Amino acid sequence: MRRASLAALVLLTACAVPLDPPPPGEPDGAGPPRAGGVLRGASPEDPRTLDPARGYDTVSWAIEQMLFNTLVDYDAGTTIVPELAESWTMSDDGRLVTFTLRHDVRFSTRRAFTAADVKYSMERLLKPSIHSQGAEFFHGIEGAEDYVAGKATEVSGIRTPAPDRVEFRLTEVDPLFLHKLTMPFAAVVDRDTVERVGDDDFTRYPVGTGAFVLEEWTYGQRLKLARNPDYFRPGRPYLDGVEETIGVSAQLAWFKYQRGELDLAGIPPAEYERVRADARYQPLLLSRTTLRTQYLGLNCALWPFDHVAVRQAMNLAIDKQRLIDLIDGQGVIANTILPPDMPGAEPVPGYAHDPAAARRKLEEAGLAGGFETTLWTYRDPEVSLRLAQSIQRDLQAIGVALDLKPVDFPALIEAVRHEGTVPVFLLGWEADFPDPSNFLTVLLHSRSRDTNNNTFYANPVVDRLLDEGAPLLDLDRRFRLFHEAEVLIMQDAPWVPLFHPAGSAVRHPRVRDYELHPLRPSRLENTWLAW
Amino acid sequence: MAETTVVGLGSAARSRRFFLVGAIMVGALVLAAAAAPWLTPYDPDAIVVMAYRGPLGPGNGHLFGTDTVGRDVWARVLYGARTSLFVGTLAMAISLVIGMAIGLAAGYFGGLVDAVLMWVVDLFLTMPSLLLLIVLATVLPPSIFTIPLVIGLLGWTTFGRTVRGEVLTLRERDYVQAARALGATDARIIVRHLVPGVLPGVIVLAALGMSGAIIVDAGLSYLGLGVPLPTPSWGRMVSDAQTYVGVAPWLVVAPGVAIALAVVGLNLIGYGLIDLLAERRA
Secondary structure (H helix, E strand, O other), X not given: OHHHHHHHHHHHHHOOOOOOOOOOOOOOOXXXXXXXXXXXXXXXXXXXXXXXXXXXXXXXXXXXXHHOOOOEEEOOOOOEEXXXXXXXXXXXXXXXXXXXXXXXXXXXXXXXXXXXXXXXXXXXXXXXXXXXXXXXXXXXXXXXXXXXXXXXXXXXXXXXXXXXXXXXXXXXXXXXHHHHHHOHHXXXXXXXXXXXXXXXXXXXXXXXXXXXXXXXXXXXXXXXXXXXXXXXXXXXXXXXXXXXXXXXXXXXXXXXXXXXXXXXXXXXXXXHHHHHHOOOOHHHXXXXXXXXXXXXXXXXXXXXXXOHHHHHHHHHHOOHHXXXXXXXXXXXXXXXXXXXXXXXXXXXXXXXXXXXXXXXHHHHOOOOOOEEEEEEEEOOOOOHHHHHHHXXXXXXXXXXXXXXXXXXXXXXXXXXXXXXXXXXXXXXXXXXXXXXXXXXXXXXXXXXXXXXXXXOOOOHHHHHHHHHHOOOOOHHHHHHHHHHHHHHHHHHOOEEEEEEEEEEEEXXXXXXXXXXXXXXXOOOOOOEEOO | OHHHOOOOOOOHHHHHHHHHHHHHHHHHHHHHHHOXXXXXXXXXXXXXXXXXXXXXXXXXXXXXXEOOOOOEHHHHHHHHHHHHHHHHHHHHHHHHHHHHHHHHHHHHHOHHHHHHHHHHHHHHHHOOHHHHHHHHHHHOOOOOOHHHHHHHHHOOHHHHHHHHHHHHHHOOOHXXXXXXXXXXXXXXXXXXXXXXXXXXXXXXXXXXXXXXXXXXXXXXXHOOOOOOOOOOOHHHHHHHHHHHOOOOOHHXXXXXXXXXXXXXXXXXXXXXXXXXXXXXXX
């Protein structure tokens, strides 16, 4: 009796629930794109806003990108292509950028789009009462500072010499200006609607020129987009609409996807390995590297990380391959700060996993006996805490006792900004634009110490290289200077780059031409449903 | 008969049987905790798989498989027994010391002392304890002592009230009156005459309190507030593995069964003792 029940228990614990199959259907097939159908998605939460001047998170951006357009955008990779602008020119000194606009663009109210709408949208973004987090990206436009300070009624650097022409005059050369214009902050909004409903209610009546229009947004329940019949790209979008069910957790979305109730879903970390190994899912699995780096930040202002040798020891001690294994291979080992897809990224002499060498470095720093310190991490048991415990183990092997301090994400972001608080932290960074400065200057320039340089790293030579590279339009020279800076930073080792994570998702077999983008949420303009 | 007692388990024979089963269950856990290094070759914190490819199933040299970091689950359950028993014992001991001191003082001295102390008890009872536990466990620096300390400091009220009630009747007994007439000091009366009198009831409460503390610890660990990682703790193991329940159910079942064993075992001991002690006293 006792033996039998024990056996039953062992049997029960040994049996995993088998992986359910994906929704049925032929995952690929020839034939022209089919128009029609509503794509079904899900999200755990409402977008914070649909006002492009105000959204700065992927949930908001994903929807905004479908409702609005920007002058320029990225192709499937990181190359800038025309969108509302047909073409553009840049003056020799790099300070005047002129766009020629498309003639066939209408707002979803059917009103024709002109250069004045561009100027209006940019000035609205810069208006202090909007409190846009994106405003600072555009302070380099001539006259923007005066406009923000209330000393001018318009931004003198944005001019509209003709209805199909808009000029931006910049206070200094800004090689990133076009990249900044791809951000949804710079999307063109419908002036009539803004003036009718007011700035604050525009999030509920987001009228633009995009491929879709907002049909319904019932807070906490669902968000429906319908095809914009007047969209300027002929025949697009293929979809009749998009319906997002709100309040669906990642786990629930996964179950709904398996039952064929959703067309797109993420894969829960617990299931990823089984899904990847399952031939039924293989054709439906989407994965791509993103411009992200996950890293350990070492606070250079705090003992013992004020010693270079200690920071180098940390770099040598960590087994990054095991971290990749823990995330089920969803990423590549990072030996550099810049992700491999970043333009200008080149191999940098890094650190191999070598605990013996790490011990020697500690001896060099006079810390042969090791030391005790604290790692602050996001308290997510599914990923962060598993990685943290692996790192803890690696450091124990070289005599470093690492206490873990798991905290909420906002608390983590806040704590790392204070110079004397966090000795070591586990964080990631995702590029806003595909340019090395978006990692190196933003995160490691000494000037950024009161914003995003949370390791408080400061090296005057690195600062000089970054400052020298920043205004260069000549990409070869620009990238060379940033590369030199990165080599020095890796020697000084304020970071332990861990890995560059990949994004992944699964599609319903009927979903075609859907791709993950390295920088932005996916757009559904070219996506179609086979049935 | 015993049927008429409020919380008894029925006949004395039945109580004895329950007590025995409980004692075996708890005894097994104590033994497992004490003998952990001999029952598994693995360090509970060590990553034992060569290359992580998801949690390994039971077998393959790992009785309960391996977890989501690549550690041996059987080793973590065994060493987790140390954590749970330590937390339960310490929390119970703290509650017991505070509760007895306050109960004895309130019951013996009566009057204003009693009123004030019972007011303190009421104050503690009005506080939403789980909320307070979460706040304290967040604010205090994480260590193996934090959680038992917090649970102990908040959990003494039952001890206090029960002891006070017992003392109220005991202090009127002839032998206490006699001791007082012979000139015994208050301290001597309390230690020599009252404490032994309240002890049987306190032992019952201690067993139940310990199981309660283990449950609360599991709950707090489940919320991510228990003993610091990587120290194994059953509640934490259940919580960390919850999304893996379909993929690797052993990660949840093993620590879950361990929690159930400890709690059921201690409760059987406690409820069994109620009748056994009543029977002895009668």
